[in-house]
Amino acid sequence: MSTQDSNLEVYVLRIGHRPVRDHRVTTHVGLVARAFGARGLFLEERVEKSVIETLVRVCETWGGEFKVEIVSDPLRFIREWKRAGKVVHLTMYGLNIAEGNTIDLLRQSKDKLLVVVGGEKVPWEVYDLADFNLAIGNQPHSEVAALAVFLDRLFDGKELIRDFPGAKIKIIPSPKGKRVVKLKNSCRNSL
Numbered sequence: 001m002s003t004q005d006s007n008l009e010v011y012v013l014r015i016g017h018r019p020v021r022d023h024r025v026t027t028h029v030g031l032v033a034r035a036f037g038a039r040g041l042f043l044e045e046r047v048e049k050s051v052i053e054t055l056v057r058v059c060e061t062w063g064g065e066f067k068v069e070i071v072s073d074p075l076r077f078i079r080e081w082k083r084a085g086k087v088v089h090l091t092m093y094g095l096n097i098a099e100g101n102t103i104d105l106l107r108q109s110k111d112k113l114l115v116v117v118g119g120e121k122v123p124w125e126v127y128d129l130a131d132f133n134l135a136i137g138n139q140p141h142s143e144v145a146a147l148a149v150f151l152d153r154l155f156d157g158k159e160l161i162r163d164f165p166g167a168k169i170k171i172i173p174s175p176k177g178k179r180v181v182k183l184k185n186s187c188r189n190s191l
């Protein structure tokens with residue numbers, strides 16, 4: 001299975017980044033988005049260049065096609081996305097993913113999905129614009145955890161065994177120790 005095998009086209013928008021303080025969390029949002037099957041990440045202009053550089057470096061080394069892009073106006077971006085896609089906002093205030101059929105509806109979606117994860121405070125308009133306000137349980141935790149659980153449920157765990165074409169290195173799963181092989185490849189990513 002390759003990273004693009006699922007028919008679901010999923011992208012992540014990270015909003016509410018606080019420079020310096022959120023450097024690590026936003027990097028981890030990107031790493032989780034890529035590793036758990038999203039096709040790209042949209043970031044606000046104030047995100048540090050080093051966050052983007054880390055993500056691009058990981059893509060070059062570990063493969064897969066993952067796009068990282070800056071959006072100048074996230075709210076306008078969400079409004080425009082809705083012309084051709086659906087928006088899922090992950091929030092503890094939303095409908096619980098473990099109840100109801102939202103995740104089944106999303107799995108069957110023919111539209112591309114934009115998954116919005118926030119920071120400290122999410123503007124009210126995001127709740128309003130979202131087609132789905134979805135909670136990964138109704139307790140506060142983290143955007144990194146919320147994104148991982150959401151993508152894992154959406155792809156039903158299959159994203160964990162995908163190939164990442166163009167990788168330079170690959171892990172050989174081992175019961176003990178570390179086995180890594182070098183491959184003669186490169187991957188395409190955009191910024």
Ligand code: SAM
Pocket residue numbers: 089090091092093116117118119120122134135136137138139140141142143144146
């Ligand atoms: N008040 C926030 C909320 O609406 O979920 C919690 C802020 S939390 C520090 C930052 C982000 O983590 C939120 O914007 C949301 O995307 C995500 N998050 C935290 N807990 C969540 C939960 N239980 N379900 C879904 N997303 C969650």
